Amino acid sequence: MTNMIGVRLGVAAVAAALCASLAYGQKQPALSGMVRVDGSSTVYPITAAAAELFSEVQPKVQVTVGISGTGGGFKKFLEEKAELRTDIQDASRPITSGELERAAKLGVEFIELPIAYDGIAVVVHPSNKFCDYLTLEELKKIWEPASKITSWKDVREGFPDVPLKLYAPGMDSGTFEYFTEAVVGKAKACRADFTPSEDDNVLVKGVEGDAGSLGYFGFSYYEANRAKLKLLAIDGGSGEAIKPDQQTVRKLVYRPLARPLFLYVNKAALSKPQVRAFLDFYLDNAAKIVEHPKVNYVALSNELYATVRKRLEEATTGTVYGAPDAQAKNLYELYGRTE
Amino acid sequence: MSPAAPQFRPRVRWRRLMGRVFQGFCLLAGLISVGVLAVLLIHVAWQGWAYVNWGFLTRPPSQLNPEGGGVRPALLGTLWLMVLTALIAVPTGVGAAVYLEEYTRRNRFVRFVNLNIANLAGVPSIVYGILGLALFVRWLLGSRSLLAGALTMSLLILPVIIIASREALAAVPSSIREAAYAVGATRWQTVRHHVLPAALPGIMTGMILSLSRAIGETAPLIMLGALTFVRFAPGEWSDEHAFTPAGLWMWFTRALDSQFTALPIQIYNWASQPEDVFRQLAAAGILVLLVVLLSMNAVATGIRAWQQRHKLW
Numbered sequence: 318m319t320n321m322i323g324v325r326l327g328v329a330a331v332a333a334a335l336c337a338s339l340a341y342g343q344k345q346p347a348l349s350g351m352v353r354v355d356g357s358s359t360v361y362p363i364t365a366a367a368a369e370l371f372s373e374v375q376p377k378v379q380v381t382v383g384i385s386g387t388g389g390g391f392k393k394f395l396e397e398k399a400e401l402r403t404d405i406q407d408a409s410r411p412i413t414s415g416e417l418e419r420a421a422k423l424g425v426e427f428i429e430l431p432i433a434y435d436g437i438a439v440v441v442h443p444s445n446k447f448c449d450y451l452t453l454e455e456l457k458k459i460w461e462p463a464s465k466i467t468s469w470k471d472v473r474e475g476f477p478d479v480p481l482k483l484y485a486p487g488m489d490s491g492t493f494e495y496f497t498e499a500v501v502g503k504a505k506a507c508r509a510d511f512t513p514s515e516d517d518n519v520l521v522k523g524v525e526g527d528a529g530s531l532g533y534f535g536f537s538y539y540e541a542n543r544a545k546l547k548l549l550a551i552d553g554g555s556g557e558a559i560k561p562d563q564q565t566v567r568k569l570v571y572r573p574l575a576r577p578l579f580l581y582v583n584k585a586a587l588s589k590p591q592v593r594a595f596l597d598f599y600l601d602n603a604a605k606i607v608e609h610p611k612v613n614y615v616a617l618s619n620e621l622y623a624t625v626r627k628r629l630e631e632a633t634t635g636t637v638y639g640a641p642d643a644q645a646k647n648l649y650e651l652y653g654r655t656e
Numbered sequence: 657m658s659p660a661a662p663q664f665r666p667r668v669r670w671r672r673l674m675g676r677v678f679q680g681f682c683l684l685a686g687l688i689s690v691g692v693l694a695v696l697l698i699h700v701a702w703q704g705w706a707y708v709n710w711g712f713l714t715r716p717p718s719q720l721n722p723e724g725g726g727v728r729p730a731l732l733g734t735l736w737l738m739v740l741t742a743l744i745a746v747p748t749g750v751g752a753a754v755y756l757e758e759y760t761r762r763n764r765f766v767r768f769v770n771l772n773i774a775n776l777a778g779v780p781s782i783v784y785g786i787l788g789l790a791l792f793v794r795w796l797l798g799s800r801s802l803l804a805g806a807l808t809m810s811l812l813i814l815p816v817i818i819i820a821s822r823e824a825l826a827a828v829p830s831s832i833r834e835a836a837y838a839v840g841a842t843r844w845q846t847v848r849h850h851v852l853p854a855a856l857p858g859i860m861t862g863m864i865l866s867l868s869r870a871i872g873e874t875a876p877l878i879m880l881g882a883l884t885f886v887r888f889a890p891g892e893w894s895d896e897h898a899f900t901p902a903g904l905w906m907w908f909t910r911a912l913d914s915q916f917t918a919l920p921i922q923i924y925n926w927a928s929q930p931e932d933v934f935r936q937l938a939a940a941g942i943l944v945l946l947v948v949l950l951s952m953n954a955v956a957t958g959i960r961a962w963q964q965r966h967k968l969w
Binding site for chain 2: 351353355358361362364365366368369370372377379380381382383384385393397398400401515516517518609611612
């Protein structure tokens with residue numbers, strides 16, 4: 318383990334990470350076996366990229382990354398039979414109290430590791446000239462379950478009478494859950510007359526093809542389709558409308574529509590050397606993987622990654638999201654002072 | 657109206673016009689179905705053609721370098737799945753068909769079984785997925801393995817195989833059976849040496865057609881949890897496996913127990929990612945799937961043609 322720590326200290330710079338990981342691979346014995354990951358489709362690109370890079374270091378370890386959604390993934394993470402449980406759970410939201418209860422009932426201990434930030438981009442059709450920003454209040458007015466707004470003129474005084482068409486991720490997606498919780502105030506509370514799709518691609522196409530459209534999805538999907546869409550700034554209540562970008566998401570200024578993404582690790586699975594090695598590799602190279610142009614999320618700061626790293630090493634179990642006001646805090650406040 | 661008014665008015669022009677309208681309608685219907693297929697194929701081929709090459713077939717998929725990725729795990733997964741499904745479903749299905757067709761009379765039990773098989777053939781595939789998840793994954797095997805997938809697929813195509821095999825057996829003229837009995841053959845000998853060989857082409861056609869249905873199925877596999885990013889294929893050969901019966905057995909059982917993905921799932925995975933390159937990869941994956949599918953159908957057609965030429969009666 319000592320040489321691993323030595324290597325870890327060497328990975329301060331992102332540029333050095335690749336060389337370090339190669340050296341790290343040479344010092345490690347060749348491992349084999351399975352690492353089973355499942356969960357959020359939002360976290361999927363990060364973990365799939367990590368699995369891909371890891372396979373260059375440990376070619377015999379078989380990492381599988383499923384896309385069952387955060388809720389579906391937690392079901393597999395907390396299966397009745399221990400041998401069916403996944404080792405690592407990709408989550409685009411913190412564990413819920415219901416899932417916590419189930420974990421306690423089954424005796425599953427887990428380690429919660431924030432891994433990246435994701436922003437939700439609120440977008441309109443590129444021809445939309447009248448709307449540059451929306452306040453959280455306006456978003457709520459549009460999306461709340463009792464909403465009767467079908468025209469832009471009812472959103473704000475002065476908007477033209479253009480039919481409002483809504484596009485959003487489907488009920489099973491973590492993005493939908495996160496947006497409704499952040500905007501409407503209650504998870505999964507949302508008006509029913511919008512076009513849902515689990516496939517963000519369909520949402521991009523929908524917004525792109527409808528002059529009065531309004532939609533939302535992960536910021537990285539916007540980045541990949543920026544030419545086809547117009548991004549809105551959001552006033553989260555501070556009086557200042559902020560557009561999501563790498564900076565505003567990372568500094569948590571783009572609130573409340575920037576969110577952390579998590580890995581949940583089954584503590585029992587950590588005793589498997591290949592799972593441990595995969596996680597070590599994942600965290601050592603997290604910034605590089607998360608900001609890879611093909612992955613395109615926002616990385617945590619280096620000091621935060623160090624804290625997360627420590628959490629894994631010390632196998633700190635449980636969630637920091639147990640407190641009722643935890644959702645309002647940023648990751649520094651939640652994880653920063655673990656001592 | 658005078659009683660002498662003609663009852664029959666030829667209206668030749670009107671009737672000819674109707675005839676032409678109907679012909680035009682049928683032509684249109686035909687063109688629409690062919691046209692949709694053509695548009696689909698051309699669109700897919702145009703999008704994906706550039707990506708289909710040997711490397712695409714032999715490389716694992718890649719998230720970071722999508723262009724450098726391929727379908728190797730999915731293609732091998734699909735082939736494994738098909739072979740295992742055939743090994744499980746064909747003996748079971750043909751056995752059931754032989755029993756129902758050759759060994760029983762039409763009684764209440766047979767009618768009951770018939771009704772069930774006909775109903776099972778119409779059950780949506782997702783239901784088989786749920787059944788497979790509960791029965792094979794959770795209860796019998798305890799893993800989301802290739803074997804669980806093959807067993808579920810077998811359940812899915814079993815009714816179709818039974819129905820096709822029964823039709824093939826029923827098409828064998830009873831004179832062949834009677835001739836066998838006349839020279840003193842037992843029922844087993846009659847079935848083994850005369851009825852089954854005569855029905856074999858029909859059975860094979862049914863088997864291949866049902867397998868080509870199974871090859872495109874996604875829903876049951878998603879239920880089983882095969883929707884995954886997998887960079888390895890089932891049954892990878894490594895130095896651990898000796899080329900001995902025991903070594904081969906270990907290799908085979910490991911393959912059965914391994915996690916897998918299949919072509920339709922890989923296509924679905926790619927198609928649901930935002931960047932254009934993934935959509936093109938999905939199109940390339942569809943082309944590979946189509947080639948596998950069409951070659952299976954070609955084999956079925958070939959068997960049918962062979963059967964026409966070598967009719968035993």
